[in-house]
Amino acid sequence: MKRIGRMAVGLGAAVAVVGAGGVAAFGLGGTDPAPPPAGGRPPSSAKVTETTLTSTEKVAGTLGYGSPNPLLSTGQATVTWLPAAGDVITRGKTVYSVDDQSVPAFHGSIPLYRTVQSGIDGNDVKLVEENLQALGYKGFTVDNEFTSATAKAVRRWQKDLGKPETGSIKTTDVVVVPGEIRVAELIAKVGAPANGQVLTYTGTTRTVTVKLDVAKQHLVSQGIPATVTLPDGKAVAGTVASVGSVATAQPAQQGTSATSTIDVLVTFADQAAAGRLDSAPVDVILVAQKRENVLAVPVGALVALAEGGYGVQVLDGSASKYVAVETGMFANGQVEVKGPGINAGTVVGVPT
Incomplete structure (x- = not known):
């Protein structure tokens, strides 16, 4: 058995990919994990929590009344x-x-x-x-x-x-x-x-237009929530009203290469909350994925099993055992897990 530290590259890539896209397909980490090595007490521990995981993406947008x-x-x-x-x-x-x-x-x-x-x-x-x-x-x-x-x-x-x-x-x-x-x-x-x-x-209502890189189009869909940060720092709730299906080439800027983008339109339920500016650059946080009432542990609690997949080290007093888990969504340093005996409050080791 090897700890997650020995697979930092593999797990880091998984977190990067899943963090951008939101939810990974669940993968079973093995049904009969190997026993823990002698003296395998971790340096720290954490409790399994029932929580809501949210994957977000911050992008630039333009406040205005839409295209003339x-x-x-x-x-x-x-x-x-x-x-x-x-x-x-x-x-x-x-x-x-x-x-x-x-x-x-x-x-x-x-x-x-x-x-x-x-x-x-x-x-x-x-x-x-x-x-x-x-x-x-x-x-x-x-x-x-x-x-x-x-x-x-x-x-x-x-x-x-x-x-x-x-x-x-x-x-x-x-x-x-x-x-x-x-x-x-x-x-x-x-x-x-x-x-x-x-x-x-x-039109007469203000909206936000985001020129979204086509490589990130999987992050958005009509109806997902968004948060718009105005120039004065105020955050305003919005909703993705439409996602363009035609890509437009954007010329290269200094230090960047040329890209292709699609238009994403964000609308406000409360126009007054959007302030008085007719036009302004804004930041938009898109809620790419959201999973409610899931069991989660710190990403550092995952252990790579020799037979493949991942597990967690369950601690019970002075005793411990490794339990294979299915991993789901990664977000904000947490990962969704499922496994036998894994419940809210279960104590797991955090080796990294």
Whole structure:
């Protein structure tokens, strides 16, 4: 039998690999371990504890509102008003103005691709009706058909906005966005034609984007908890909302080689807890693995058995015996163990 000290390289590698990935597959350390050597009392001891083991990884992230999206216009009119960067625009509010006419925001997943008017049907009709209803207009059925009742509601909406009461909506009359938006950057200029990109926008909630090395992608999955440390040192709870599936090459920095990364998005349940900064570098601690109510001993208590696998030296007064164990998760100097007679409170030797 040989002690763990003689296999420091092997165990150290195991701890490094498992510590990064979280949980190792359980391996039985032998069913009939050899007897302990004479005078094999260890220099110290520890009790088996029932605990929660957590494997974490600290990575760098960026606090912000997410990646900006372009907002396009296909019209030829002249831009007469633009919002300011940082403005939040809700449904029905003006995104920009052309020829002194406001272009409000509708919410939806498809742009208007034709004039929405009486006699047509389709998903674009339903989008218009859903938005009119959300803005408080009534008297029509929300479906795919543009009826005279729909036209009447459109005219009421146009009257309230000071627009010509045509009862129809052209593609340039509104801007369809996914939801509330925050203006990131103005592209167009007042006085220029409204043809092309007008501005960029993001969502209205702050998130953290992590450029995670693809070699570490096994550490994350949607829904795992994360802790974000803000520049002022405050720790804020978060959750991994999405894990990218497309890798992006990152150029080499001074002293480092080029890498490939995926985007990991972390969201906050409490936006107020994230402070007031719009953008900032932050540290993110990802909880890669977590095992609750497991039996654990210090890693130094493991003994490499001659017949293979690992064991622990169980101490009972002046007597001791070696018991083969299955090893599980390694974290923070502790290792999960299972074995006959191994219970919370069992005293084991710590030879290293």
